[in-house]
Amino acid sequence: MPFEQLMERLPEGYTPADKELVARAYAYAEEAHRGQKRHSGEPYVNHCIAVANILSELKVPAEVIAAGLLHDTVEDTPVTLADIRREFGDNVRFLVDGVTKLTHLPRVSRGDQHAESNDNEKEAPHIEPARLGRKEDMVPETLRKTFLAMGEDVRVVLIKLADRLHNMRTLGHMPEHKQRRIAQETLDIFAPLANRLGIWQLKWELEDLSFRYVQPEKYKEIAGALAEKRPDRERQLEEIKASLKRLLDKSNIKAEISGRPKHIYSIYKKMQKKDTVFSRLYDVRAVRLIVPDIPSCYAALGVIHITWRPVPDEFDDYIAAPKDNHYQSLHTAVMYDDKRPVEIQIRTQEMHMSAEYGIAAHWRYKEGGKHDRQFEERIKDLRKMMDWGGEVKDAAEFVESMQSDVFRDRVYIFTPRGDAIDLPAGSTPIDFAYHVHTDIGHRCRGARVNGKLVPLDHELKTGDQVEILTAKRGGPSRDWLNNNLGLVKTQRARSKIRVWFKKLEDEQNLATGRETFERELQRLGIGQVNFEKLARELGYKTPDEMFIDLGTGELSLSKLIRQFSQDEEIKDILEANAPAAPQKPTDAIEVVGLKGMLASMAKCCNPMPGDQIVGYITRGRGATIHRQDCPNILQAKDRERLLKVGWGHVEQTFPIPIKIKAYDREGLLSDISYLLADENINI
Template sequence: MQQAENLRKMFLAIGDDVRVVLIKLADRLHNMRTLNSLPEHKRQRIARETLDIFAPLANRLGIYSIKWELEDLAFKYLYPRQYESIARKLAASRERMDREIAKIAAELKAALDEANIEAELVWRSKHLYSIYRKMQRKEVDISQIYDVKALRVIVNTVQDCYTTLGVVHSKWRPIPGEFDDYIAAPKDNGYQSLHTAVIDSKGQQFEVQIRTHEMHHQAELGIAAHWRYKDGTKPDMALHQKIIAMRQAIQSQDEDSDASEFVDAIKTDIIEEKIYVFTPKGDVLELPLGSTPIDFAYHVHTEVGHKCRGAKVNGVLVSLSYQLKNGDKVEIITAKRGGPSRDWLNENLGFVKSSRARKKIRHWFKRQNFQESVSEGRAMLDRELKRLHITDVKLEDLAEACGYQKTEAFLAALGYKDISLQQFIRKTIALSNTARQMREKPSLAPTALPSP
């Protein structure tokens, strides 16, 4: 619980100054590099936290050099047997793979020279945790992962990227369904590159990534590659908008909620992977991976969510628990009246992914019985004032301090927990202290003048 509270403080600090996250990621990387000196139970806890929160956070900010190392180090401690197996197989074939990829690079370099394209060619092995995830996802052995080895081509301009892609596809046969254009459609963390997988005359499969030098710098350092200090340099407006979006997302979370709930909401709404779907009018919405039509409806508008009764995806009727995919066009079918179903809050049924939608559904149910909530709020108020031995705070003043003009609305908010107990206690104690200080303030009665 204390660790969840520490993470909440970190995320709130990021909301104030995004540079905090760079320091935290560097600190976590140092901790992971020296993790072997800690007891086993601490190694497991820190590694799990790293894999669940810090590595995805580095990915969200596009800092791949930190993300990959954090993932591999966490993988080593959490799944030592699988880590050793993959590392051993890679080590056994590394010399052969390096020889093969060097030959392929030489062939491509000659072809690019003929096309008058200046290029830098480097190659790398896929990171261990990335290989493991792909093996799990595709249910295959490492021998069937085609992009264990990848050739990276770094060129001068965007035009050179597409020309290079043409050279690659004319030299080797592209594998259907294995091309991604992240230049035309960058990832949400700013990553840009062309990815293609090809097969040579001997049946060997390998991946080619094509990018400019600027894209390569961005891919390695992410947000850190574009940071602008107050030195008069022109800010990167795209980066600035991303920072604003992250701050707003963090600050929109309920600071007074349970620390674990707060961290879970941050993971779902900010850190985890996103999908991009279309409204009927063609607008693009960003949603957490695994979102459903109900998440989409609440993202469009609270009332659309409340009145959602069905959905069409790409023109076809789907269930409300259907998991949306990138590029889906979503249309919500609404009723004229009514509200959400309590089943939507059942996590086992999979109707809702985002904390944003879950929060709005809960809020709707809390407001349904206003008078009952007022009574519950009044009982809670009396109980806490008695427990705190506070008798000098007026109900009207307390309601105003919590942002409510009417006392009934304030009591109802207490009743359905829109105001947390911690927030209520803070405001009550502050008002009581103010009242006491006013009472103890010495009177400034005028002093009688001596008679002449």
């Protein structure tokens, strides 16, 4: 498209200054990309113009179109963000920076036909069709950035969507393996993203273009059938529109009636959902009524239902209960005079604009950039939706949660107080409970749906009223995370359950680690200890982290004691607490070269006959016998005080500590005592 056509199509209400900004941005982009070409051979700046035109159709402010023209300059040319700021100001610079950050990823995920200067990049490996759509192939970290950017400034994501749409329109110039991979990513992520923003225009085209490359045979089959039936369908639609006009005029209901195009991918999904063939799909014949106000919507619905018999289970009231992307309309299907169904949508003009342009329909060109209240509510909803996802640090898990919780079809459930909650289709009472409140989810023990008790794997349907039965205390079951049981379907609920168990395990490990260390300190006769200093010396941020690792076994007690005993003050305490030597030499220990030397057993490591041992000369007390792997010996600095010793004639008995782990039960201590007594062991 020539730039002049873009200027002619700019939204109404643009001031001369707005148009001048767009013109300057084009001139700057043209100069920056001079000499660069797409895979198609056309000048690269043509892509920038196409992106700007898509944004213009969404009627966005001038700085967004300017940023659309400049969106690849920082990534692909010597232009810097400082240059953009100097020429176009902070607002345009912010938007270009946002798009650039989303574009720092492998070329395949960008989905573009990049400039010739980058054509020598290494080809990506071929991806077999069966592997398409895996989150590993979708560069999860970049997609995570895209989602979080949507909560920060939706304008950045609109530019990214426009960029992706034009790249999909020209995807035929890319290598085949890249076509399939980019198309699958678009179908999995970017089309649902456009839907979440309520932008129908972008959604349906992204879906159809992607479907063409992902399943080319199915695409050709449906497209061919549509083309073959088009003359009959158009004739039937004209007849249906005329009948509706006569009917509504008779009831004094003003309406704009039009045939509603059915798109190829939506037909394919309907075929899958209903497990049917194209010829049996009734809603390929579809019309739309646009009426002045909401009362007229319901008046028109009443007249239509009186005249033609409604098709069961095909009525949806999205005016009373809007979709999560704020979509509103009445949907119905009726049996027409030819005994074949026709689908009918009824909405106001405002609802129509919102459905077509989504969040972009709410820009109001006002001084100071103020937006209407509904726009602010949409942004608030998006940020709220992203808040919990921002806590998920694993990028692949984040993308999985977006696909399962944000992009899936929705159902609308009611609380006992009548509040409506939208959830992903297939959600269970546990998913509902966690959506209401994390604590309610943790304590969920049962549910009533429409007044009847149901199992926790019950699939909720639109219109269900759900009451959660809770315990006073307690937490979730690990079974809830078992996919085979089908108890939890949303990633959001799964994430909260995992956090609960991790916290529980951390608390248990913290208590175990602290108890282990404190018991060792008590045995060594150590009182006050600077835990913060010790944790820092071992590379931990807090003592709690240190004790958790000690509790799990990641940190050994011997390593902890080694570090601990390096302190000179602690060494003096350990030495002072060494056991008193017996009054006479012991035959149990043989000190090499020194017969009859006083010796005593160290309490820190309790050496037993058979252990590899070493002696340590304690002032005035002879030799203290340690195990060779005793932390105190390993850290001893006065190596000349160490003695080579061995076991002699052992007749005396040695006290040893015994640690027993068992499940608590009645008679446990009695059974342990009996077992020890049976072995002639004194306690």
